[in-house]
Amino acid sequence: MKKAEIEFTVNGKKRTLFVKTNELLINVLRNDLNLTGTKYACGIGECGACTVLLEGRPVLSCLTLAVDVNGKNITTIEGISKDGFDPVQKSFLKNAAVQCGFCTPGMILMAKSLLKENPNPTEDEIRDYLRGNICRCTGYTQIIKAVKECANNHNQDK
Ligand code: FES
Ligand code: FES
Numbered sequence: 001m002k003k004a005e006i007e008f009t010v011n012g013k014k015r016t017l018f019v020k021t022n023e024l025l026i027n028v029l030r031n032d033l034n035l036t037g038t039k040y041a042c043g044i045g046e047c048g049a050c051t052v053l054l055e056g057r058p059v060l061s062c063l064t065l066a067v068d069v070n071g072k073n074i075t076t077i078e079g080i081s082k083d084g085f086d087p088v089q090k091s092f093l094k095n096a097a098v099q100c101g102f103c104t105p106g107m108i109l110m111a112k113s114l115l116k117e118n119p120n121p122t123e124d125e126i127r128d129y130l131r132g133n134i135c136r137c138t139g140y141t142q143i144i145k146a147v148k149e150c151a152n153n154h155n156q157d158k
Pocket of ligand 2: 097
């Protein structure tokens with residue numbers, strides 16, 4: 001299989017790698033860069049566990065070719081918590097929105113993206129935005145509450 005050099009920025013660090021031209025971004029993140037916070041579950045774009053931010057927008061890394069991120073910026077869950085937990089992470093912890101935790105990295109990155117686009121979402125808007133992220137454990141109630149509370153706190157801080 002042909003290989004290609006890619007240079008991209010992951011969590012603020014420049015990386016240069018040789019990857020197979022058909023290699024998926026999720027494999028490069030997990031296997032080459034040891035960023036295992038990005039979870040591999042369905043592998044077919046149906047669960048959201050592998051969500052990362054590409055230029056600040058959520059993408060499914062199980063459906064993204066590594067060569068397509070050449071020259072771009074990727075943020076994984078490891079990249080949002082450099083100085084302690086991010087506010088969304090804190091809200092998930094406070095509201096017990098985590099059980100097994102497998103869906104949590106993808107869920108948190110989606111929630112961050114939502115709050116950037118829409119700082120004061122309604123419950124329906126939160127449910128709609130997170131509909132592609134499957135959670136087997138929590139029943140979603142605590143997740144929605146965590147996102148809502150994070151938005152409220154943020155808006156009070158303004
Ligand atoms: S692992 Fe990518 S959407 Fe499920
Ligand atoms: S907390 Fe277990 S899948 Fe969501």
